[in-house]
Amino acid sequence: MWLRENGKQIMKTKITELLGIAYPIIQGGMAWVAEYHLAAAVSEAGGLGIIGAGGAPATFVREQIQKVKEITDKPFGVNIMLMNPEADAIAQVVVDEGVKVVTTGAGNPGKYMAMWKEAGIKVIPVIASVALAKMMERAGADAVIAEGMESGGHIGESTTMTLVPQVVDAVTIPVIAAGGIADGRGFAAALMLGAQAVQMGTRFVVAKESIVHENYKQKVIAAKDIDTAVTGRSTGHPIRCIRNKTTREYLKLEQEGATLEELEKLTLGGLRKAVIEGDVVGGSVMAGQIAGLVKKEQTCAEMIQEIMEQAAGLLQ
Numbered sequence: 001m002w003l004r005e006n007g008k009q010i011m012k013t014k015i016t017e018l019l020g021i022a023y024p025i026i027q028g029g030m031a032w033v034a035e036y037h038l039a040a041a042v043s044e045a046g047g048l049g050i051i052g053a054g055g056a057p058a059t060f061v062r063e064q065i066q067k068v069k070e071i072t073d074k075p076f077g078v079n080i081m082l083m084n085p086e087a088d089a090i091a092q093v094v095v096d097e098g099v100k101v102v103t104t105g106a107g108n109p110g111k112y113m114a115m116w117k118e119a120g121i122k123v124i125p126v127i128a129s130v131a132l133a134k135m136m137e138r139a140g141a142d143a144v145i146a147e148g149m150e151s152g153g154h155i156g157e158s159t160t161m162t163l164v165p166q167v168v169d170a171v172t173i174p175v176i177a178a179g180g181i182a183d184g185r186g187f188a189a190a191l192m193l194g195a196q197a198v199q200m201g202t203r204f205v206v207a208k209e210s211i212v213h214e215n216y217k218q219k220v221i222a223a224k225d226i227d228t229a230v231t232g233r234s235t236g237h238p239i240r241c242i243r244n245k246t247t248r249e250y251l252k253l254e255q256e257g258a259t260l261e262e263l264e265k266l267t268l269g270g271l272r273k274a275v276i277e278g279d280v281v282g283g284s285v286m287a288g289q290i291a292g293l294v295k296k297e298q299t300c301a302e303m304i305q306e307i308m309e310q311a312a313g314l315l316q
């Protein structure tokens, strides 16, 4: 399972073999954050970089894919956020562009499965329940990402600790753990739960190669353990963000029984405002509960090396 190559700790799992990567670390498909610079940096560092389509139009996603191909020849993937109104078009773009790996989020990708498998794409849906994991396995998924509610952004109900082993027992395809993992201890714990890899988002937000506004990075770095809040539980779209003026207003309106329209006005475009403009007061600073553990900006390669060395010490 462990190999040492050129002084570096390499690890082989079903996921590194499936994807042709050196380390079983996958970058989250974070909307606005996961653009081609970050994806290329993670892939160059031996993980799987991901371009996050988020709510972007299909033309933008195509450009991002073309740009990442120009700067790395390592494997990378594309995450399709299924609530994107252009999801159908993006599902076709990944086929046209010869993308090798697709992850999905915030929905059931069943209707695209046949077309992606036909194109030889490795399909790895993010799931938040055992039921959807089983359905995805039946539909031909190559692996699933079991994402706990410690994650940033759109979340399910179960924690990573409870979800991962139950999904591992329920399916035969490899499981990737996500939610609350940001160092070698979390990585090692995920493997002990039966995962074959981890997906990390929050730690990569503060990577040197991440184009996220400096204010956003500082908000993550300054966050303490209890600094995130979940808005939208009443609307069926729970989203975890670092607490700020907007989350406080949202939660207050939610308690007062505001309508979905009133609430959406508050968050629509909020992530872009925070990531691009650096408005961390009025925008949505999506991040996971593990933000409290993320204390410094490093390159993606430094992060991955540090995690692998720490995990090797714990697991061997």
Ligand code: TUI
Binding pocket: 031, 054, 055, 081, 083, 104, 105, 106, 107, 108, 126, 127, 128, 132, 147, 152, 153, 154, 155, 156, 237, 239, 271, 286
């Ligand atoms: O998708 C995510 N996290 C995200 S997407 C996102 S962009 C956004 N912005 C504003 C509003 C809404 C979204 C920000 N963060 N993670 C993957 C994930 N998927 N977590 C949970 C799920 C999930 C939940 C229910 C997947 C499938 C599901 O069931 C769907 C069904 O139809 O059965």
